[in-house]
Amino acid sequence: MSVFISLERVGKTYHTRTGSVQAVAQASFDVRRGEFVSLLGPSGCGKSTLLMMVAGLEVPSVGRLVVDGEAVTGPRKDNGIIFQDATLLPWKSVLENVLFPVDILKRPRREFESRARQLIQRVGLGGFEAKKPHELSGGMRQRVAICRALIHEPQVLLMDEPFSALDAITRDQMNLVLADMLQHDDKTVLFVTHSIREAVYLSDRVLVMGGRPSTITLDLRVDFPRPRAVEIEDDPRFREMVRALRASIQQGHGNVVPAH
């Protein structure tokens, strides 16, 4: 598989009135087409900053950032993005929220409406198309956000701690939903999380970010076959990976991070 996202010594320094803060020192890694890569690290390690740079929402201070063969200069039309907060427009229905990127990208709604309905069906929200966001639970709203991120068939899916505001049970459900949605897809995914188990369960590769200023401290391949049953979390190899990742995070940051 070919390289789709490529970072070469990408760094980001914020200049504030009180001095400059180096959010990311330098990160170098490649993500291949169709690969699911997680960025794992404690809060404030710069993993979200890194994701925002890939999304074109932040400009790297140094380094070279290439997506699909082109240097990133701003947001790209075929990015799907999901934030920690579902960020649904409260006055729009579920269906209209899912179709929002179609409107922004000025594509004909008619062509995408049946796809929107299919996506809504697949995340388990069939029958909720006309509901407004305030009528949904946190998990349901994030399901809508997943559909919205996928509606315009983007090649890249960028997720910034999408499930960290949800309770543990809902979070497990969301992992299953997401894995299922991407099952027959060759989307390239960059997934930011601070949950070790979530990262291992979902990813083909887990990158640990740490240190201050931060860099990539570990690049771990997760080779469990897909589809993955929830039970793989009881597999000794799964637990060994979780243990290795936790050790790496602790080394990098000096903090004890519990495995969710």
Place this chain on the structure above:
Amino acid sequence: MAVPTTSTKLAQQTGDVAVPGIRHMGGRALLLPLLVAGSVLLLWEIGVRWAAVPEVILPSPSAIFGVVIDSREILLRHAIPTTLESAGGFLLASAAGILIAILLTYSEMARQALFPNLVFFQLIPKIALAPLFIMWLGIGSESRLAFSVFISIFPIIIATTAGLSSTDPNAVRLCRALTATEWQIFTAVRFPSALPFIFSGMKIGITLSIIGVIIGEFITSQRGLGYLIIFATSRADTVVAMAAIVVLCISGLLLYGAVSLAEKITDRHYGVPRG
């Protein structure tokens, strides 16, 4: 007439303001205030008759309503220009106020240059300037319209500015991630989410707009309910003045109701349900 300040209105958000929306009114919530109003009118009627208060001091409600019915044609003739000028002033103030607020939101320089001055202007007693408008623009409709715009525009500007700058930053970031243009962000997110604020500003604006027109008519006019009130009181015709006030209340209610109705229609599309 007590006009709530912009800040308290905004703090309470729409719907929770002094006049609750009809939809929040159960049977009792509608009946109770009507019962109180009815009781006050009844006590007034009884008190005036019992104490034999001269009509020039305080006419009875029945006498006032009698004049409203009997002189309806004259009252209507004066009510029309007052209502139309109030509506006109309000519409101009809304359009200009929203445009100025958009300018203030998008131009940092305009905001820095204008906003402190607007807040300062908001604080001065603008009614004191009414005679100047007559001097500048004469005794016709123009001066009353201009003064009405002048006093009703500030809450609309301030509320709209607050609304436009309160957009969820995540929603803006989502739009940017989707390569949205500034115009798309404005039409798809910023403006719709500012609508509740804009309407709360417009509801204050419409009441101020009526005040502006009435003040103008007080100072110099040959027609309008304000003129009628001044004319009647100068002849000690209290009952006619009171009848004009009743009609003015009806006209005010209609104008406020129109804004409220527009808000409800908009709310159905863009409302953020509470609770």
